[in-house]
Amino acid sequence: MMSGKHFKAQEVSCCIKYFIFGFNIIFWFLGVTFLGIGLWAWSEKGVLSNISSITDLGGFDPVWLFLVVGGVMFILGFAGCIGALRENSFLLKFFSVFLGIIFFLELTAGVLAFVFKDWIKDQLNFFINNNIRAYRDDIDLQNLIDFTQEYWECCGAFGADDWNLNIYFNCTDSNPSREKCGVPFSCCTKDPAEDVINTQCGYDIRAKTDAEQRTYIYIKGCVPQFEKWLQDNLTVVAGIFIGIALLQIFGICLAQNLVSDIEAVRESCLFS
Incomplete structure (x- = not known):
């Protein structure tokens, strides 16, 4: 039994x-x-x-x-x-x-x-810049970058000029793109009064002065913004x-x- x-x-x-x-x-x-x-x-x-x-x-x-x-x-x-x-x-x-x-x-x-937090920071910078180059190559990648820039209110890895790495957004004279010297719409500061996203808000913005840029786009890069977010939400x-x-x-x-x-x-x- x-x-x-x-x-x-x-x-x-x-x-x-x-x-x-x-x-x-x-x-x-x-x-x-x-x-x-x-x-x-x-x-x-x-x-x-x-x-x-x-x-x-x-x-x-x-x-x-x-x-x-x-x-x-x-x-x-x-x-x-x-x-x-x-x-x-x-x-x-x-x-x-x-x-x-x-x-x-x-x-x-x-x-x-x-x-190795400094090395991680460099790798994150390299990772973001690599994806900036390929921004228009894949819609999923594009959505990921746009979400990151909107969520952390940032632009590029360390600043908006990182978008010079992309063939569509760089400021070279030989660039025929209408997006020349601009940034994606996800870099733009949001106007609460606007219900519809203005996808052209970043056109020609980097051809303007720094003071004018601050009015329309996020100046801080995503790497420092990520570090700040991590410190604020460490718990x-x-x-x-x-x-x-x-x-x-x-x-x-x-x-x-x-x-x-x-x-x-x-x-x-x-x-x-």
């Missing part, structure tokens, strides 16, 4: 099993959603019919973010769900080890970002990272606990 203690242990193991399953099925569905969005965006760009176009962009393609995040979430969610439901110790170990590696990488990245950012880290540790502990229970049951069956 099963002892009360053994029955209680099985009940706890069953609770852990279904908790891990429910916890991971959310991430599995989110992973599928992110992958679906990424593949749909690629399909809209024609990348799926012409794989060579992946390398055409000079800047960052935001679709990669959806594909990478979606892929990782899909793999983790799948391993966690099936591992818990089928009581498969291999998948559960894979889930906990993979989650542990991600946690370690996040921790390492956080420490390195603090130690919130730290809280989010700590929350994610605790969830990962909790998931690893639950998976390892369930693996121990599964192996203990198998051993008891072998010796019974």
Whole structure:
């Protein structure tokens, strides 16, 4: 006859099993959603019919973010769900080890970002300038840059003149573009009275004096504005990272606990 203690242990193991399953099925569905969005965006760009176009962009393609995040979430969610439901110790170990590696990488990245913050700043400058060059090459990239400049109320990496890097906005005499010596509309200061966005508000603005520019566009660059935003929201950012880290540790502990229970049951069956 099963002892009360053994029955209680099985009940706890069953609770852990279904908790891990429910916890991971959310991430599995989110992973599928992110992958679906990424593949749909690629399909809209024609990348799926012409794989060579992946390398055409000079800047960052935001679709990669959806594909990478979606892929990782899909793999983790799948391993966690099936591992818990089928009581498969291999998948559960894979889930906990993979989650542990991600946690370690996040921790390492956080420490390195603090130690090499000046290098990170230079890389961010390089990243933004690279994407400024490719601004008109991809609609997703364009939307990302516009959102960044509007949200942080900035223009370019360190100032509006960084838009000289783009062939459409540079101020050279040989530039035939109507956007010559201008900036994208996302650099423009917003007039609360205007309901419709004036996409031509940045035309010829950099041909004017600095005093006139300050009236119409954001003067500060996105790198210093990002640093300011990070300092102002340090508590919130730290809280989010700590929350994610605790969830990962909790998931690893639950998976390892369930693996121990599964192996203990198998051993008891072998010796019974």
